[in-house]
Amino acid sequence: MIILVTGSAGPTGEAVTGYFTDHGHTVIGVDKDDVDLLDRAAVQDLAERIEKEHGHVDGVVHLVGGWRGAKSFAETDLGDWDALHDLLVRTLQHVSLAFEPLLRRSENGRFVIVSAKAAERPTAGGAAYAAAKAASEAWTLSLADALRDTGSAAVILVVKALVNDAMRAAKPDARFAGFTDVRDLAEAIGGLYDRPAADINGTRLDLTT
Template identity: 30%
Template sequence: MSRIALITGATSGIGKATAEAFAEAGIDLILCGRRQEKLESVVAELSDKVKLTTLLFDVRNKKAVFDAISSLPEEWKNIDILVNNAGNAHGLGTLDEGDTEDWDSMIDGNVKGLLYVSKAIIPTLIANGKGHIVNISSVAGKQTYINGAVYCASKAAVEVLSEGMRLELTQHGIKVTNVAPGAVETEFSLVRFKGDEEKAEKVYQGFDPLQASDIADMILYAVNAPARVTIADVTILAAAQSAATTIYRK
């Protein structure tokens, strides 16, 4: 019987790449996102490989999260894998000059959104006595950098929540994997710089950045590891990157 995975932020970047990798592996998919047309596009791309359904919601909206997940038909309720991928960076600046709306977006999405989705699904995993939660953190959750304190704090929270989940859920046969990517060439910087393509492109110039598929490969490996193995925490950096903001460019 095929496993079922629910992926948040499945319309682009790491989430979409993970959906593609899971589909190739025969894992049925619940794709979650905020953009209906993007969800439909991913479904059209992958529907010949596995069974798919979609949920349209913003992880920052608590009611929308619980309403959407509770609306799943019976055949989709027994979720085996949860990938908490949704989240973003907004703005780059010092604390005294930071935009509080940017702070709210990051904390609400990266932290509270992850909690809402997890709370909606964990009872099913516990009842089934098995499952796997993959949380997408960041190298920024392990090393704070200037002008990014709130984003770093939100991703450090993901690190702590991953550890807390592992402490609480291992006894129920549930694995928890924390994945901390470094510089991945996705829409991340475009969102952070509010659509400024020139600024976003400079982030990835002069070196070969990670691709979303690199992170998806790691996630697939983690969820396919033998029953005796838990990939608890992994940091993935570009070859030219040695720390959160240390990148050797040509």
């Protein structure tokens, strides 16, 4: 399969890239040093180059993210919203709009975002983050509706937070209760291909339970 991983340079991207590479698939990993995902023309150019070389994509795993918050609701800095809107929403919009036509050509494509429990249960100081995550989910559900009559599916994976080996090494006494290991996330993404697209399209799969 041809798998595009955006935000591939971080630990989560490395885990997802490694999973698909180890299973014999072609992975196209991009990060901010490769393509500016806030530049719609640049993202469209990437899609056209992949289309020319491969004709379609079988997976788009969108891992671009970030977190900002405040001590209280009243102390919320709307500059955090501006930053999170770009990171969590605008990049998603550009990638999904550019690659939806390529996913439609796949017989078993998947578009995946990672959301957070915060989107459904926001905290007072996490208003900007929760709102951006909720917007990302709504956008992805619209993509799912667009893919409804195809062999592809758009899916939201929900976590409390992610943890990797470097985080554990930095805080060896921390429990990271409820966190999802990036390798488990990668396996969950891979497992989406074992289920019919119609069964998972437009669903929120909670990895914390």
